[in-house]
């Protein structure tokens with residue numbers, strides 16, 4: 001029979017065991033995130049994409065930004081993360097409300113834009129119509145970007161259709177799928193839609209593909225939110241509807257409608273992300289947050305900048321069972337119009353930016369604030385933990401509040417340091433300085449707590465990684481971190497514009513530490529559908545402390561179209 005002494009000593013042992021566990025976990029302090037303002041842009045950072053480990057490319061419009069090039073106003077700016085200064089690049093066509101993405105060879109392609117209405121006194125090259133615009137930024141070796149240029153030849157290189165407010169995503173063959181766009185007749189709803197897809201480099205002999213889905217989702221279907229899924233299909237959500245699109249079979253499969261009449265695309269911008277994909281099955285889940293549950297049959301002048309934004313998030317698992325269950329509803333701590341979601345290397349999602357009331361677009365509701373259709377900027381970000389249980393996924397642990405509104409025409413991206421870059425915000429038709437919501441030039445970083453402590457360092461990462469192949473890197477892990485909790489993320493930072501982070505992606509990779517914890521063997525994603533071939537950053541997170549991100553090329557690094565060398569996962573045949 002056990003004595004009370006035995007019981008109490010085993011209890012003591014158990015307590016010690018759990019204390020030790022607790023110590024091992026808590027040694028890595030969660031800590032405080034901080035907003036730090038550093039530098040100012042010369043254009044509004046309304047489109048933001050990381051194009052090298054040290055360079056961010058931003059696009060705006062021909063509207064009188066202060067940055068100058070060749071004796072006229074610039075609307076493209078390259079930002080050096082090492083000096084926190086920017087300088088202009090020359091473009092021919094107007095990149096206002098365009099999209100873009102990186103191709104499989106690392107080339108950045110910007111697509112679409114507007115037909116400029118040039119303000120008096122602004123001198124630019126004569127053909128500034130960017131609606132069919134294609135602009136090419138080749139990777140350039142200089143970390144400071146001094147010899148980098150943007151290539152454009154509108155007469156010979158252009159889209160098949162006019163596309164303003166279009167989206168572009170990289171797909172399994174490393175090319176871009178370009179989705180929908182244009183709202184030329186009204187400044188708010190899409191009354192002149194381009195209900196089609198096209199590709200770059202072109203498929204279908206350069207013809208567009210009609211999309212019944214885009215036709216069904218007017219007038220609230222600008223900047224459709226599309227994601228390349230691990231079976232090669234594309235998920236798209238626009239307005240309050242969603243589909244799976246099979247690029248190869250050219251078929252659309254209708255998925256459940258977003259509940260409660262919530263509209264999630266421009267001009268009623270919610271945002272959406274593909275949640276991190278994990279081995280071995282890489283089951284895709286999509287999270288959609290914010291937007292508006294006011295009717296999109298209401299004329300814009302009868303809508304108000306004070307209409308509360310939706311606090312609804314909905315999540316769907318894109319398997320037959322998940323689709324059968326439909327969208328699962330969750331609630332953010334507050335409503336958000338024009339939020340953005342940033343995937344973090346530890347698998348969390350940061351929801352930032354946006355407004356508590358109103359809409360996107362410029363000066364079109366009955367009571368705009370200056371030119372802003374939105375009001376009550378939401379100044380505190382929030383985390384979404386995809387792995388927590390339903391009802392406890394949102395938290396604000398350690399997150400600060402900013403005093404800079406980031407609403408319409410703002411951009412945000414994760415950087416290789418692990419800090420988040422934030423720029424822009426401009427609801428005005430030009431540069432305005434004395435409004436409630438000014439044209440915003442201040443750059444901010446949201447710095448994670450691990451920036452100020454010793455972090456895991458990873459070295460000897462190969463420049464290129466081949467699908468499904470293992471590779472080994474050196475790693476140095478600070479002693480106070482619990483290596484039982486180690487994650488390796490392969491990330492595309494995406495292209496940020498209009499509350500959407502197109503092509504943003506996080507694929508976790510299987511990883512094995514050696515006995516001495518000095519090297520790490522990692523297995524690359526199984527194929528080009530799980531991670532569309534192209535540039536990526538590898539981050540290693542140990543005990544919630546993340547290394548800096550190292551750029552790699554996933555796949556051959558060849559220009560698209562590449563031969564589809566991937567083996568579709570079983571999911572391919574099981575999609576609804």
Ligand SMILES: [Cu+2]
Pocket residue numbers: 096097409498
């Ligand atoms: Cu816009």
